[in-house]
Amino acid sequence: MIAQPQVLEVEQLVTVFDTPDGPVRAVDGFDISVGPRETVALVGESGSGKSVTCLSIMGLLPQSGRIHGGAIRFMGENLVQASESRRRELRGSSIAMIFQEPMTSLNPVFRVGMQISETIRAHLGGSAENASKRAVELLDLVGIPEAGRRARNYPHELSGGMRQRVMIAIALACEPKLLIADEPTTALDVTVQAQILELLKDLQSDLGMAVLFVTHDLGVVAGIADRVHVMYAGQGVESGKVLDVYRRPLMPYTEGLLLSIPQLVATGSERRLPTIDGQSPSAGLRAEGCAFLERCRYARDLCREGSVDLEMREDRSVRCRRVDDLVLSGTTS
């Protein structure tokens, strides 16, 4: 069998911010790939570098940020070397992103149908009439009832869940090959979250996109992703097929994330969810040894020295010195 080329291949990405205290590595040698029709989850707690990874892929880093090293290949083309105009072209046509906060990315003064049809016309051309027809179709596709009427609403007239659906419609307007969804459900309540996740899953299988799905919650990953990458302090610490990682995590940090997912089956007794104590080290302030050291209940002296490499184990990767002598608990639900 000939291996299919990846839609996205990020290799040894290093993204740096210039700060008053000097340059800070928010992403520090990170690898991730997404194949055709595949959904890959990127998981990690706040500040681990997930959004900076997405913005690096999109070419949308703020002024103070820059890609310092590594490669970002989209269908084989290295975007790190691409011109700004080429980046812009790809953003409109082939790579789309849904952002964490839907309200900030919609323009409050234009009707939502218009915002979708303008995206269509800017990237695909065509008449205004066809674009507004397509906008209504897209609103319908993302599950907005009475799409024709809703297209005439302004963003503030819609609920948070509906606004996020509009954002998804805008992202899909140009039929992207790669969709990056950065915590698309974080700002929404739990029932709406579930609906949006279901919607993304359906769209992914109908439209055959590759999806990079970002979340801090390993609980949502099981239903939607094929593979998962766990990020900690700007680096990859574990990756593999979702089921394998769930059944048997190899890195203590992943075990901690799994233990903090509420179990679906009631255990009969009141149980407080364990959390991972402490905070991840700030970008740039990483000491010798494993970055998770201070928070790891399995840490030993051997974890204190040098830098810990990411090791490949068949189709998994793990960054832990104790990988061969630990048996960590997974989850069965």
Ligand SMILES: Nc1ncnc2c1ncn2[C@@H]1O[C@H](COP(=O)(O)OP(=O)(O)OP(=O)(O)O)[C@@H](O)[C@H]1O
């Ligand atoms: N504009 C910026 N200037 C300086 N540092 C930044 C900037 N944006 C992000 N960072 C730093 O980069 C690191 C990663 O941030 P990032 O936003 O990628 O985290 P995240 O994993 O997306 O977290 P969250 O789950 O809260 O969205 C953080 O330590 C953050 O302080």
Ligand SMILES: [Mg+2]
């Ligand atoms: Mg983020």
